[in-house]
Amino acid sequence: MLQVSVLRQNAEWAKERLAVRNFKQPELVDEIIALDDERKRIQAEFDNTQAKVNSASKDIGKLMAQGKKDEAEALKAEVATHKTSISSLNEKMSQTEKTLQDKLLLLPNLPSEKVPPGKTPEDNIIVRSGGDVPELHAGAVPHWDLIKEYNLVDFETGAKITGSGFPLYRGKGAKLQRSLIQYFLDFNTEAGYTEFIPPFVVNELSAYSTGQLPDKEGQMYHVTEDNLFLIPTSEVPVTNIYRDEILKEADLPQKLTAYSPCFRREAGSFGKDVRGLNRVHQFEKVEIIQICHPEKSYDVLEEMVNHVEKLVQSLGLPYRILKLCGGDMGFTSALTYDFEVYSTAQQRWLEVSSVSNFESYQANRLKCRFKDSNGKTQLTHTLNGSSLALPRILASLLENNQTEEGIKIPGVLHEYFGAKVITK
Known part of the structure; x- marks a missing residue:
């Protein structure tokens, strides 16, 4: 959530940044500033009226001590009137603050100056690329055929157990999935990230604090009886570790990694681009998260991008x-880099990671702060990235490494998987 002070300092600049997002309600900036003015006016009136009550209460005591009962009673009537005003002002203040917060929730994060203009994925900029596209044998097929041929993933039984989009991994498919998860976690912990296993459901405040609510409410599975949400990513519970915390500057950055299943309704997703593992309702992912000093967050972002690049x-x-x-950016992000891998069998790019800097947008909701060297309390910056998301990584590995003899396993996974090739 944006800070009102940021909008006040440069309202026109904020509107310009929102225009980079193609945000259609720039007038919200002015409405928020006007509501904040109203909040301040009510607060001043409340303080002034409360001061009158305090002063009159002292005078009543003095008058009673002097035997001036009639004057004291007159002041008591004034105090009663003021207290009625205070009650009314309290109600106005609560309503104004609620309206102000509701308006602030509608504003996405302000894009960094580094964000390129554009409206669609075609306007994204390729920063760099690497790796060689393999030449596959004549009988090469997409992963949705390979997983049946090698008996790795069973979508039909998954649908019977739960519903469409909930895959059942079996045999070597389950082992390869587990091998990837363990390798990703080891890769991250060796780079200084502390591993966590978080809860896989969160309360409403946790989902609100990282920006999933109210923006992505329709994409989350909601346990209505307990008002809990199945997590769409471990970013949500892990970042909430630092909700309502004040860290020491010396303790920054905090580097965290976690594996979790992820649950997304993916409402409205259909067509050839969602076949097989390309888009599912439950998938596994390893995440990296950093809580850092605001002056260092863009250096940290580059560090995280380089880390994910080495992993890929x-x-x-x-x-x-x-x-x-x-x-094309997410609602809460100030700058995002996406990683895509090429699926030779599908002849298309598949997104496998997003690495984002949220600046203070999440931290403001989380109230995640630190004390600087001058003793001043400041908001931290938060960042996160997929390291990596499993379904499309698995799909690409199967497709790009298929041969007539079997599916080759990348060398870094041999010790985890216990074999170099998956055979029929």
């Missing part, structure tokens, strides 16, 4: 890194 490189997959344009 180690799997031998052709990849590219995109800097997302304003119209």
Whole structure:
């Protein structure tokens, strides 16, 4: 959530940044500032009226001590009137603050100056690419055929157990999935990230604090009886570790990693681009998160992008890194880099990671702060990235490494998987 002080300092600049996102309600900035003015006016009136009550209460005591009962009673009547005004002002203040907060929730994060303009994915900028696209044998097929041929993932039984989009991994498919998760976690912890296993459901405040609510409410599975939400990513519970915390400057950055299943309704998703593992309702992902000093967050962002790039490189997959344009960024992000790997069998790029800097947008909701060297309390910056999301990584590995003899396993996974090839 944006700070009102940021909007006040430069309202026109804020509107210009929102325009980079193609945000259609720039007038919200002026409405928020006007509501904040009203809040301040009510607060001043409340303080002034309360001061009158305090002063009159002292005078009543003095008058009673002097035997001036009639004057004291007159002041008591004034105090009663003031207290009625205070009650009314309290109600106005609560309503104004609620309206102000509701308006602030409608504003997305302000894009960094580094964000390119544009409205659609076609406007994203390719920062760099790497890896070689393999030449496949004549009988090469997409992963949705490979998983049946090698008996790795069973969508039909998954649908019977739960519903469409809930895959059942079996045998070597389950082992390969587990091998990838363990490798990703080891790769992250070796880089200084502390591993967590978080709860896989969160309360409403946790979902609100990282920006999933109210923006992505329709994409989350809601346990209505307990008002809990199945997590769409471990970013939500792990970042909430620092909700309502004040850290020491010396303790920054905090580097965290976590594996979790992820649950997304993916409402409205259909067509050929969602076949097989390309888009599912439950999937596994390893996440990296950093809580850092605001002056260092863009250096941290580059560090995290380089970390994910090395991980993708180690799997031998052709990849590219995109800097997302304003119209393609997530609601809470100030700058996002997407990683895509090339699926040779599908002849298309598949997104496998997003690495984002949220600046203070999440931290303001979380009330995640630190004390600087001068003893001043400031908001931290928060960042997160997929390291990596499993379904499309698995799909690409299967497709790009298929041969007539079997599916080759990348060298970094041999010790985890216990074999170099998956055979029929």
